[in-house]
Amino acid sequence: MERRTADRLLRARAQAIGGRGRETTVAAALNRVLAVQAQDLAAAALGLRARVAALTADDVRRATDVERTAVRGWFMRGTLQLVSAADARWLLGLFGPVYLALGARRLRELGLDEALCERAARLMVRAIDGEGPLTRAELTERLTALGVEPKGQSAFHLIRRTALSGLICHGPQRAGETTFVLLDDWVPDPGPLPFAGVAAETELARRYRAAHGPSDAVDFAHWSGLRAGTCKKAWAAAGETPAGDAEGIPRGDVRLLPAYDNYLLGYRRRELSVPVEHERRVWPGGGVIRPTVVVDGWTVGTWSGGRRGGAPVVEPFPGSGPFDDATAAGIARESADIARFSGVYNTSHTLSTPDLRPPGFVTGP
DSSP states (O other): OOHHHHHHHHHHHHSSTTTOBBBBSHHHHHHHHHHEEOHHHHHHHHHHHBBBBBOOHHHHIIIIIIIIOOOOOOOOGGSSEEHHHHHHHHHHHHHHHHHHHHHHHHHHHOOOOHHHHHHHHHHHHHHHHHHHEEEEEHHHHHHGGGGSEEEEEEHHHHHHHHHTTSEEEEEETTTTTTEEEHHHHHHHOOOOOSSOOOHHHHHHHHHHHHHHHHHOOOHHHHHHHOOOHHHHHHHHHTOOOOOOOTTTSSOOEEEEEETTTTTHHSSSSHHHHHHOGGHHHOOBBTBBBOOOOETTTTEEEEOOOOSSSOOOEEEEESSOOOOOOHHHHHHHHHHHHHHOOOOOTTTOOSSSOOOBBOOTOOOOO
């Protein structure tokens, strides 16, 4: 088997989007992939759907809001991620100081000095402690008592700073809005962190390698947002990972991945996941990463819709022709599964683009 094809199959299997393997719970999926990008919480839920068999939106909501086995916070690259509650504290211990330091300049630019930041943190902690979970809008309203402008970015950066400091975290949804809770109430402190400092960096490299391999230290730096030198040392300390065998991995696994999926964010280079000539279809600019159709980890098109009961609208890459029968059938199954996941499944859900690729079409490089 050609090396690039083998690497792609191994990556897809590691990310639970290939090899016809899925996890059985949200917790198992997060333990396997470490984190799911969660700037868009609905997209994060769909990312879990692609990796967990028979998952429903209610299952995701139960994990985040009731069981508290999944926690949303600012971790890798300083962006919102959904991680296992068991990993949340040591990841915050690793990334919190990094992004507090990087965010200090922006706070000063907004006219928020250290004294005001500390007063704001105390005010938010008291408000949540006394009133229960509060939304961003509600915290913003409380912050006006300190002279913080209700419009603009000041309140957001103060909330983020308080979360990165380990005082508050994302809590349950209320009427479709995220609330914030006290971290110690939501994720009780189990005692000493299992990993800290260099040990945390090494563990992060080990977990990344298991969830994204084959990969290298440059990929790890791109995904984590940590300094290149730090990543190089952590990568070496994590030790070698035995080379995987791609020969026995089942082929023809079709998945509809959501916008901003980890699989498309996890590597410095893209040629193993997306045809070079179609990169702009997936990354159109402005930080956008579109939902994609992947076959054994190879992107063959994009899709849209599917959130309010309508069937996903699938678009093959221009010039690639209609999908072959097996891919079309896989897309139809995934389309129906997205409807089922959202609780709106009915027999009218059909593939929006039923055309078939010509015989002999190859879905990989």
